Amino acid sequence: MTLEQSLPICIAGTWRQGGGERYATCYPATGEPVAWLNAASLDDVEAAVQGAHQAFLHSGWAQRKPHERAAVLLRIAALIRERAEELAQLQRQDNGKPIAETRALVASAAGTFQFFAAACETLEETITPSRGDFLSMSVYEPMGVVAAITPWNSPIASEAQKVAPALAAGNAVVIKPAEITPLLALQLARICDDAGLPKGLVSVLPGKGSLLGDALTRHPLVKRVSFTGGTRTGKHIAHIAADKMMPVSLELGGKSPTIVLDDADLDHAVAGVLYGIFSSSGEACIAGSRLFVARALYEPFMARLSAAAAQLRVGDPADERTQMGPLISAAHRESVERYVALGLAEGGRLRLGGERPRGGMFDHGYFYPPTILEGLGNQQQVCQEEIFGPVLVAMPFDSEQALIEQANDSLYALAAGIWSRDYKRAWALGRKLQAGTVWVNTYKQFSISTPFGGWRDSGLGREKGRLGILQYMEQKSLYWGMNEQPLAWAGVEAGQ
Secondary structure: OOOOOEEOEEEOOEEEOOOOOEEEEEOOOOOOEEEEEEOOOHHHHHHHHHHHHHHHHHOOOOOOOHHHHHHHHHHHHHHHHHOHHHHHHHHHHHHOOOHHHHHHHHHHHHHHHHHHHHHHHHOOOEEEOOOOOEEEEEEEEEOOEEEEEOOOOOOOHHHHHHHHHHHHOOOEEEEEOOOOOOHHHHHHHHHHHHOOOOOOOEEEOOOOHHHHHHHHHHOOOEEEEEEEOOHHHHHHHHHHHHHHOOOEEEEOOOOOEEEEOOOOOHHHHHHHHHHHHHHHHHOOOOOOOEEEEEHHHHHHHHHHHHHHHHOOOEOOOOOOOOOEOOOOOHHHHHHHHHHHHHHHHOOOEEEEOOOOOOOHHHHOOOOOOOEEEEOOOOOOHHHHOOOOOOEEEEEEEOOHHHHHHHHOOOOEEOEEEEEOOOHHHHHHHHHHOOOOEEEEOOOOOOOOOOOEOOEEOOEEOOEOOHHHHHHHEEEEEEEEEOOOOOOHHHOOOOOO
């Protein structure tokens, strides 16, 4: 297939052209097209959901023994590993992340399918303590058709975190990838086909979320939505779900505090703060974008941090040495620049960065350098709103009580980081921070075995973890009568 030809999309097990407008996905490092495809249409949404419903009812997937479903998930994991380099290079082109990072994301996706294969095979149902003349038990059953709406910043890893547990639970899945990064979701659907997953259980709907995601969420046959993305969209989905009485998982925005206490190991703290905000070019919901440093350490720490940030390698995502690639689009870079300008207008000053790099690839791609703002208070707009770029706002603090109040003073509560040699002190502080995840002397480390999610405007529900599969199942209780005599209330005696 040539670049000019449109890629087919997967609708209920059939690969065909989408019914929507033709558009290009572009490489953020150059702005040039990577592939063309036709977006899905509303008719495609209907076909995908109806096909998924029929596959759920008639493919036998939901009725397979857990170890049989697990075997297919393990084949999916094996095929991801087999095609790992191809997938990593495609993701590099799809969203501009450095190749070292996309390789890690592909490996994560394979590990996710492997993990949920094990979770599926070992999930236990329970006989509950008896409270009468009956045997009571609790069992779990698949929901039917679920929707997985995924973001542009970590394709395939995000898809895997939703698709793997949903399939493990016995459901059918309709994937709505971000409009600008659909290629990895399409490849995942191919892999599911090749692994022997029954046709129709996975569909992929590229195109505008405001049209397709909305229709998918509203569809009466969709029994659950798992969404990762912006808070505004997440709240919209939550309103629709409330009208449908439908459960949702929402992993939304963040404005995560990272804290350097006065007893921190500075080598570890500098490295961790850099990684927390500038890896992925800051395009991460858990980015440590608010930095609080003990005042006694502030100047020496900031000097070291700024010097190290200035040495980060910004450039070609295909280069093995690159640490920061481009931002996802020209429009997103302009949004980041507006926030930096706002921070300066609010009285902040630049410690580092703040201007586009120039020359060569920089003149064509959407690059932005590591940027550090200081001189601002936690109430300023740039300290409260998610920038989603490589912009760190640094602030000194004088007491731990003031620190806790400022760190928790946010609409968001997704993650936080603490740097201290005193683990008892870090433990006490970590328990007081309002966040779904707290890292101590590390940052932005993940495990598929550990639940993840946020509080407040950072979302609802949890993904990952052994019991993450239960997010995609309905719980049912069964009672088995063990009484020798008929129920006394009816006044019927045995033998009459």
